Amino acid sequence: MQSVSVASLESNILLRILSNSFQTLDSIKDRISHIFADFFSSKPFHIHLIRTRYGYMDDTKTSSIRNQCELSENDNRRKPSDGDKGDCSVAVFNVLDAMLKDTLDRLKTMRQSISWDHIGSKRCAFETKYNRDVTIIRALCLEGKLGVALSLWHMMIQRSVIPDIITHNYLIKGFCKSGELDKAEWLVGEMLIKGPSPNCATYNTLIKGYCLLNNIDRALNLFSTMTNSGITPNRITCNIIVHALCKKGLVEDARKLLEKILGDTHLKDTSNLITSTILMDASFKNGDINQAFTYWEEIFHRSLPVDAVAYNVVIHGFCLSRDIVIAYKYVCEMLKIGFHPDIFSYNILIGTLCKEGWIDEACYIYTVMSKMGVFPDQITYKMIIQGLCFHGNVMKAYEFLCDMLDDSILPEPLIWNVIIDGYGRCGNMQKALSIRDQMIAVGVLPNTFTYNALIHAQIKCGNIFEAHSLKKEMLLSGPFPDLVTYNLLMGAACNLGYINSVLQLYDEMIRGGYYPDIITCTELIKCYCIQGKLEQAEDLLVKLQTLSLQVDHVPYRILMKKYCKMRELDKAFEIYQKWLVRNS
């Protein structure tokens, strides 16, 4: 059945191509006949047209067309004047006829090659379709187009064709990555019913899916399920679980569990580079450098083949403990034993240098990596641009943004936003707005952070009206304002003494379903102080203390200042004592 449907489909396509060819031929010839009407009014030409149009069913007829064409060609050559036009049109017809003949030949060959009852060709067609379908499913899964992938899976199942285990694992991985664990589990259920039976990789994928969702209990549960179903967990299963526990900071639990698993499952290799790397990374991140170093030495002691990832973990580990000199030492060691520092190694160094404020050094590493043939990525640029903006060098940050565009890397919104914010902070409103426009022009949509940066900039420049217009724009066409948007506007209104505006904004914010934070409440306390409603201000402060909000010194200072201004020093001291109690 497979080969029959493929054959008829291909044959239909060819017939359609052929039919289109005739239509095209007709239209070309009609046009030519119109242009060269003077030269093509003779009877043989019309016969030629008629034959060309209808005489296409067999080779005899095609050859008659060819003969006719040659005849007309000869006829035209005999024309006494304007021979060029005649030659040209004949040549066109010759080409068109050759195309027609070629199409007919291809159809004939195709039909001959299709043997309707040949079993070998049936199998071949079936395999071709099967391979095509599973390849498409896998590709769709990698692209995250799971709905279409699953539809194709359904279509195969309906034809009683079962995709292989690997294709099923691709689908499960896709669902796990998109957090649709219910669908992933359903598919495993289908595999248990229809086949193929889930293998170790299937369970590993599912276990990792649950670990990514932080559901380690279910992951461990699946670990038992696979063991009970007779599938022995492998080293990868262990590493997935160890990694998940380490990410939660439970290094010791991970190690104990690993020992237990290794004891129970009799895994031959008692040590493994990836397991050691995971444990070493977690120890560094927990601040336990000694333990991390023990894992590192163990790798060499057991003669495990070390890789670039392990080196990057060590480099990052020492960067975390702000020991950049030792980190550099390991970069050199890495080079010495033949591993080239990769994008991770360079990004780790650049990130650390930027955090430490050594921006020039970070920029130097940026030039080194490019010379070493490692090209900066979105993360490299993000760290350098953020570092430069944070240290006030927005101009240079913008140059890096231009470099990104030159390198055809589309900067993500965060990068545009830190530059907009950078220009806003130094009061360059015009540049901030022009960067926003450029961002839109290259196809990156402004988000809430973009608007907040612009609102902040407008407020800083004293353009409170423009700041409000931006918020209106957000409400009308999105992105929606957030708590920061309201806090910025409330703060500005409060500083200008526009009490009604503060209260209006607060009201709008509450109606919008936002929960006020410590900044909102501080602005309200400031507002009550300006109005002289000190009782309300103190009530709010008491309320703040009962809530689990992180209250800083600012609201206390505002109230103290107000009482001092009113020369009510006893009250001011009372507030000061409250603050001391709070901080004791």
Added chain:
DNA sequence: GCCTCATCGA
């Protein structure tokens, strides 16, 4: 062939 480790984050 499918499943394991490392960098960034207003």
